[in-house]
Amino acid sequence: MEKENSNQSFTTGFHFLRVGLAVTFLWIGILIFKNPEAWGGYLQPWAAGLLPIPLAQAMIGTAILDIIIGIFLLINFLPWLAALLGAVHLIVVLTVSGITDITVRDIGLLVGALALMIDSWPQSIINRINFLKKLTPGIGQSPETK
Amino acid sequence: MTAYALLFTLAAIGISETVYLIRQRLLAEEPICPIGDSCAMVLASQYSKTFFIPNDVLGLLFYIMASFISAFLVIGIGPIVVWDFIFKLAVAVGALLSLFFTYLQWRIIRAWCFWCLMSAFTIWLMGIIILVSNIV
Numbered sequence: 001m002e003k004e005n006s007n008q009s010f011t012t013g014f015h016f017l018r019v020g021l022a023v024t025f026l027w028i029g030i031l032i033f034k035n036p037e038a039w040g041g042y043l044q045p046w047a048a049g050l051l052p053i054p055l056a057q058a059m060i061g062t063a064i065l066d067i068i069i070g071i072f073l074l075i076n077f078l079p080w081l082a083a084l085l086g087a088v089h090l091i092v093v094l095t096v097s098g099i100t101d102i103t104v105r106d107i108g109l110l111v112g113a114l115a116l117m118i119d120s121w122p123q124s125i126i127n128r129i130n131f132l133k134k135l136t137p138g139i140g141q142s143p144e145t146k
Numbered sequence: 147m148t149a150y151a152l153l154f155t156l157a158a159i160g161i162s163e164t165v166y167l168i169r170q171r172l173l174a175e176e177p178i179c180p181i182g183d184s185c186a187m188v189l190a191s192q193y194s195k196t197f198f199i200p201n202d203v204l205g206l207l208f209y210i211m212a213s214f215i216s217a218f219l220v221i222g223i224g225p226i227v228v229w230d231f232i233f234k235l236a237v238a239v240g241a242l243l244s245l246f247f248t249y250l251q252w253r254i255i256r257a258w259c260f261w262c263l264m265s266a267f268t269i270w271l272m273g274i275i276i277l278v279s280n281i282v
Contacts, residue, residue: 026158027154
């Protein structure tokens with residue numbers, strides 16, 4: 001089942017993934033608000049040492065970012081931007097928390113966010129990239145075809 | 147905690163659904179009706195507004211309130227007792243209103259709207275979770 005939305009079509013699966021990820025980001029944001037210090041404990045010591053602000057404040061900032069991403073995804077407002085932010089955020093989380101028992105879950109969330117981002121990427125940006133490719137024929141071509 | 151997570155999830159699903167319905171209404175487009183084809187008939191009926199306010203807007207306000215209160219209860223932002231009472235009361239009123247709207251679809255409009263039924267089941271499920279867990 002597909003829905004035409006201006007110049008893009010989104011599948012039912014896209015909306016299931018969008019709402020599922022939105023709830024995840026929102027709930028994690030709320031849980032971080034509840035106990036920011038405990039969530040800060042997931043940071044590797046080297047990463048915590050790099051923070052220019054107290055750990056609790058950094059975690060509150062993370063919670064706010066999570067909630068904003070969740071709201072954007074939930075109401076389907078700029079889903080590509082929310083998914084992009086979510087993916088970048090998850091890459092940072094994977095980097096600073098190290099390999100643990102729950103790393104695989106973050107990888108699953110990251111791939112979900114990337115899938116949403118790819119599916120909802122604005123046509124205007126795709127057109128611009130294609131336009132730039134036409135201007136510079138060497139980009140994106142294999143040496144044989146140059 | 148688990149019950150709050152479920153209540154919050156249901157409220158978030160409700161927000162997503164009502165935002166979709168409001169957006170479609172503002173764009174003057176018919177919403178997709180995954181099951182059946184009577185959504186437009188129900189949503190365009192004279193019963194689609196309560197006290198001149200579209201039901202989708204009322205639903206959105208309810209779900210936003212439910213998500214905020216469940217978040218407040220988890221984080222521990224007071225007054226907890228007041229939030230508890232408002233949450234219970236709102237879900238009870240919402241469940242009764244949903245029962246009434248379902249009756250309207252069944253007997254008066256004689257057409258079923260997928261989104262309206264989904265919203266009704268969401269609110270009833272919230273009520274069941276509150277009753278079963280007895281957390282609020």
